[in-house]
Amino acid sequence: MRRSNLTTAVVLLLGGTWGGLASAQDAEDLAQQLANPVASLISVPFQLNHDDGIGPDGDGSRVLLNVQPVIPFSLGNDWNLISRTIIPIVDQSDVFPGAGSQTGLGDIVQSFFLSPKAPTAGGLIWGVGPVFLLPTASDDLLGTGKWGAGPTGVVLVQRGPWTVGGLANHIWSFAGDDDRADVNRTFLQPFASYTTPDAWTFTLQTESTYDWETEQWSVPVNAVASKLTRIGTQPVSLSGGVRYWAESPESGPEGWGVRVGMTFLFPR
Numbered sequence: 001m002r003r004s005n006l007t008t009a010v011v012l013l014l015g016g017t018w019g020g021l022a023s024a025q026d027a028e029d030l031a032q033q034l035a036n037p038v039a040s041l042i043s044v045p046f047q048l049n050h051d052d053g054i055g056p057d058g059d060g061s062r063v064l065l066n067v068q069p070v071i072p073f074s075l076g077n078d079w080n081l082i083s084r085t086i087i088p089i090v091d092q093s094d095v096f097p098g099a100g101s102q103t104g105l106g107d108i109v110q111s112f113f114l115s116p117k118a119p120t121a122g123g124l125i126w127g128v129g130p131v132f133l134l135p136t137a138s139d140d141l142l143g144t145g146k147w148g149a150g151p152t153g154v155v156l157v158q159r160g161p162w163t164v165g166g167l168a169n170h171i172w173s174f175a176g177d178d179d180r181a182d183v184n185r186t187f188l189q190p191f192a193s194y195t196t197p198d199a200w201t202f203t204l205q206t207e208s209t210y211d212w213e214t215e216q217w218s219v220p221v222n223a224v225a226s227k228l229t230r231i232g233t234q235p236v237s238l239s240g241g242v243r244y245w246a247e248s249p250e251s252g253p254e255g256w257g258v259r260v261g262m263t264f265l266f267p268r
Contacts, residue, residue, distance in 0.1 A: 027199040027235075030267060031228040034237055035163040035193045035201060037154050038082045038115040038127040040072045042266040045237075051245070053254030060095035062253070064088055064106075075114075082113040082127060090142050095251075104138030111152045111169065119158075128153040131169040133183060135176055146176035148183045156191075166190040184212040199228035201237075211249075219247040224259060237263040 033039040047066040054060035067087040072080045088106035095102075113127030120126075131152040137143020148171040156165025166189060173183035191205035203226070208219045224241030239261040245253050 027228050028197055031195045031199040031201050037167055038113050040080055043070045043263050045263040047261040049259050051253035051257040055095045056251050062092040064090050078117055080115050080117055084111045096141055102139045102141050104142055106137050107143040108134040108136045123157050126155045133171050144183050145180035146173035146183045148173040161195045163193045186210045201226045216249040217247045218252055220245050235265040
């Protein structure tokens with residue numbers, strides 16, 4: 001009897017409490033909105049990453065929790081301003097020889113996208129704006145010690161169950177600790193996702209960074225599955241997946257990593 005009750009609870013959690021055809025359609029639509037970085041949807045993702053093989057000796061590890069609130073603001077009838085914030089909370093050990101472990105806040109990255117509320121006639125969805133690097137790290141070994149800024153943009157198309165596009169930015173440092181290395185880096189995030197009628201989404205993406213100062217790439221390839229469900233009345237997306245470091249600096253992560261996440265959605 002207990003096993004039957006447990007099975008029922010798991011099914012309800014994964015399947016959600018979306019009742020009837022209309023609600024199932026709402027769940028699919030909401031899942032597709034979540035796949036759009038500039039959708040008019042308030043969301044608060046919590047993304048947990050674990051990577052190994054870090055440091056000059058390859059014996060370091062890092063757990064990174066990114067809290068990434070996305071808040072859209074309406075600007076009249078035709079435009080939205082989308083605020084996307086990445087707040088990193090880091091726990092790492094043996095990354096820097098002789099430094100032991102560090103736990104705390106990393107540097108915050110704040111982006112703003114000005115985006116039309118409606119796609120173009122060809123179905124293109126886009127947004128452009130500035131990105132800022134804030135030296136908020138609680139430990140010198142968790143951040144750059146630099147203020148930075150630059151342009152950012154996103155472009156995508158949603159056709160049926162598919163979402164295909166890319167996000168990019170470039171950050172240059174302009175102030176901060178003179179003893180720290182300058183920041184001059186490009187971030188590229190091409191992505192493709194497929195959303196099923198029962199609100200599963202399967203995503204393949206990279207989050208590539210090129211450091212123009214060191215002339216080195218960091219290229220993790222992520223494969224993630226997510227499911228839109230409800231906890232009580234709260235829409236939530238639960239996700240999990242793996243990533244492989246196709247390229248990284250000499251002291252960067254190697255091999256396979258893990259990503260899990262939970263995103264709280266607040267549809268209007």
